[in-house]
Amino acid sequence: MEFGFDAADDDFRSAARHWLAGHLLGPYAEAAGLGGPGSEHEGVAARREWERELGRGGWIGLGWDAPPGAYGQQRATLTQQVVWAEEYARARAPGRVGHIGENLLAPTLLAYGTREQRDRFLPAVARGEELWCQGYSEPGAGSDLAAVRTTAVRDWEQGRYRVSGQKIWTSLAREADWCFVLARTEPGSRRHHGLSFLLVRMDQPGLIEVRPIRQMSGTSEFNEVFFDGAVAEEVVGGEGHGWTVAMGLLALERGVSTLVQQIGFAAELERVVGAYLASSEAADEVLRDRLVRQWAELRTMRWNALRTLGSDAGSAGSAGSAQDPGAPSVAKLLWGGWHRRLGELAVAVRGAAGGAGVRDWAPGIPYEDGLAEAQRLFLFTRADTIYGGSDEIQRNIIAERVLGLPKESR
Numbered sequence: 590m591e592f593g594f595d596a597a598d599d600d601f602r603s604a605a606r607h608w609l610a611g612h613l614l615g616p617y618a619e620a621a622g623l624g625g626p627g628s629e630h631e632g633v634a635a636r637r638e639w640e641r642e643l644g645r646g647g648w649i650g651l652g653w654d655a656p657p658g659a660y661g662q663q664r665a666t667l668t669q670q671v672v673w674a675e676e677y678a679r680a681r682a683p684g685r686v687g688h689i690g691e692n693l694l695a696p697t698l699l700a701y702g703t704r705e706q707r708d709r710f711l712p713a714v715a716r717g718e719e720l721w722c723q724g725y726s727e728p729g730a731g732s733d734l735a736a737v738r739t740t741a742v743r744d745w746e747q748g749r750y751r752v753s754g755q756k757i758w759t760s761l762a763r764e765a766d767w768c769f770v771l772a773r774t775e776p777g778s779r780r781h782h783g784l785s786f787l788l789v790r791m792d793q794p795g796l797i798e799v800r801p802i803r804q805m806s807g808t809s810e811f812n813e814v815f816f817d818g819a820v821a822e823e824v825v826g827g828e829g830h831g832w833t834v835a836m837g838l839l840a841l842e843r844g845v846s847t848l849v850q851q852i853g854f855a856a857e858l859e860r861v862v863g864a865y866l867a868s869s870e871a872a873d874e875v876l877r878d879r880l881v882r883q884w885a886e887l888r889t890m891r892w893n894a895l896r897t898l899g900s901d902a903g904s905a906g907s908a909g910s911a912q913d914p915g916a917p918s919v920a921k922l923l924w925g926g927w928h929r930r931l932g933e934l935a936v937a938v939r940g941a942a943g944g945a946g947v948r949d950w951a952p953g954i955p956y957e958d959g960l961a962e963a964q965r966l967f968l969f970t971r972a973d974t975i976y977g978g979s980d981e982i983q984r985n986i987i988a989e990r991v992l993g994l995p996k997e998s999r
C-alpha cells in the first residue's frame with residue numbers, strides 16, 4: 590500500500606491541531622504528558638475529565654466500524670486516525686484513561702455484540718463517561734490464556750451470571766466502571782472450550798475487591814481483582830464462545846494503537862538522545878551507535894505497522910480478520926524488545942548516576958526529574974517482553990500458525 594497523506598488529511602490535521610490548542614487549557618494543560626507507561630497513576634482525576642472533553646468533541650471512536658455519529662463519534666479514515674495520533678502526541682495531551690474501552694471493548698462489540706449491547710455501551714464510551722478494564726490474565730494463566738480458572742455460574746431464573754475467581758495485572762481497575770472478563774461457564778471444561786466473554790460492573794461492594802500491585806519501579810498501575818460472586822448480566826458472542834471473542838479482541842491491540850504507541854516511543858527516544866548529548870558519555874561511540882540503531886529500528890517498526898494496516902491486518906472493527914495471522918505477534922516482538930533496550934539506554938547514557946540506585950518513587954516526585962524518569966523507564970520496560978503475551982508465546986504463534994511448524998509438546 591502507498592501510505593501517504595492527501596489534502597483532506599491536511600485539513601483534518603489543521604482541525605485536530607486547532608481543537609487541541611483550544612482545549613488543552615487549565616487543568617488539562619497541567620496534566621500534559623502525564624499518564625505514560627509506568628505512570629498511569631498520575632493526574633487520574635484531570636485525565637478522566639479530559640476523556641469527557643474528548644467525547645464532547647467527538648474525538649473518541651474515530652476508527653470504529655460504524656456510521657459517523659452513530660454513537661456520537663466522528664468517523665475518520667485510516668490516515669486521519671494516524672494524523673490524530675500524531676497531533677495528540679505533538680500537543681503532549683494527557684495519557685488516555687479510556688483507551689481500553691475505545692480500542693478494545695468497542696470494536697469487539699461491533700464485531701461480536703448484539704445491537705442492544707452496542708446501543709447500551711458504545712455511546713457512554715464515546716462520551717468518555719464509562720471506563721473499562723480487561724479481565725484476562727490470572728495467576729498461572731498469563732500468556733497461557735486458555736488456562737483461566739475464573740468461573741461464572743448462570744442463574745437461570747434471573748438471567749445473569751455469578752463470577753468467582755482472581756484476575757491479575759489489571760490496568761486501570763481502580764478507575765474503571767466496567768470490566769470485560771474471560772471466565773469458564775462450562776463446569777469441567779478445559780483449555781479454550783467452555784469459556785465466555787462477560788461484562789461486569791466494577792462497583793459491586795463486597796463482591797469485587799481491587800488490590801494495587803506495587804512494582805519495583807515504585808508505582809502501582811497494575812492491580813489484582815478478586816471476584817466473589819460478582820454479577821455479570823451480559824455475555825458477548827454467546828455462552829461458550831469466549832475464546833473466539835477473546836482472540837478477536839487481542840488482534841485489535843495491534844492496530845492504529847500500535848502507531849500511537851510508537852509516537853510515544855519516539856518522544857522517549859528523543860529525551861534519551863538529549864540526555865546523551867548533555868552527558869559526559871557523549872564521546873562514547875558504542876552508545877552513539879546503539880542510539881542510531883534504536884532510531885533506525887523505530888522507523889522500521891513504523892513502516893511495518895503502516896504496511897500491516899494497509900493490508901487490513903488489524904484494522905479496527907474487523908476482529909480476527911487479519912490476512913496475516915502472525916502480524917500481531919511480529920509487532921509485539923518488535924516493540925517489546927525495542928522498548929526494553931531503550932530503557933537500558935536511558936540509564937546507560939547517564940553513566941554512573943544512571944545505575945547509582947533506584948529511588949523509592951511516589952506520585953509527588955516530578956516527572957521532569959530526568960534521572961528519575963530514566964530509571965523508571967528502565968525498570969518498567971523490563972516487563973515489556975512479558976506482558977501482553979511473552980516473547981516465547983509470540984514465537985510459538987509465528988512458528989505454528991505462520992510457518993506451519995509442529996506444535997510445542999505440552
